[in-house]
Amino acid sequence: MVTITGISVVSLLLVSSCSTQQDYEEVGAECVDLNSRQPDGTYQVVDEDLCDDDTRYHGSRGAYSWYYGGVRNGVRIRQGTTVRPSDVKITSRKGTVIQRGGFGGRSGSGSGS
Numbered sequence: 001m002v003t004i005t006g007i008s009v010v011s012l013l014l015v016s017s018c019s020t021q022q023d024y025e026e027v028g029a030e031c032v033d034l035n036s037r038q039p040d041g042t043y044q045v046v047d048e049d050l051c052d053d054d055t056r057y058h059g060s061r062g063a064y065s066w067y068y069g070g071v072r073n074g075v076r077i078r079q080g081t082t083v084r085p086s087d088v089k090i091t092s093r094k095g096t097v098i099q100r101g102g103f104g105g106r107s108g109s110g111s112g113s
Contacts, residue, residue, distance in 0.1 A: 024089040024101030030077050034063040042076040048092050
């Protein structure tokens with residue numbers, strides 16, 4: 001009985017160790033002015049200091065949020081989302097880590113900024 005319990009504990013430790021070392025898909029993020037959306041679906045990219053990691057900022061200067069994935073063309077970005085993806089590593093253009101991944105991560109490479 002003690003041997004079986006010992007093997008179970010070692011197995012659980014190995015599984016948890018492997019799961020913490022998973023490579024998560026990487027997604028880029030850009031801070032955008034939500035009020036700048038054009039008919040073609042593009043947003044204007046602004047300084048990332050205007051974005052807060054957890055909430056959207058709505059103030060007298062505008063509404064700013066992270067825009068995940070997407071294709072940047074100059075100061076505009078398109079084909080991404082304002083909905084934060086789960087189980088991925090998200091980094092900004094400046095290298096700020098916004099999210100480090102989570103349970104059930106996927107491996108691979110992502111597109112983005």
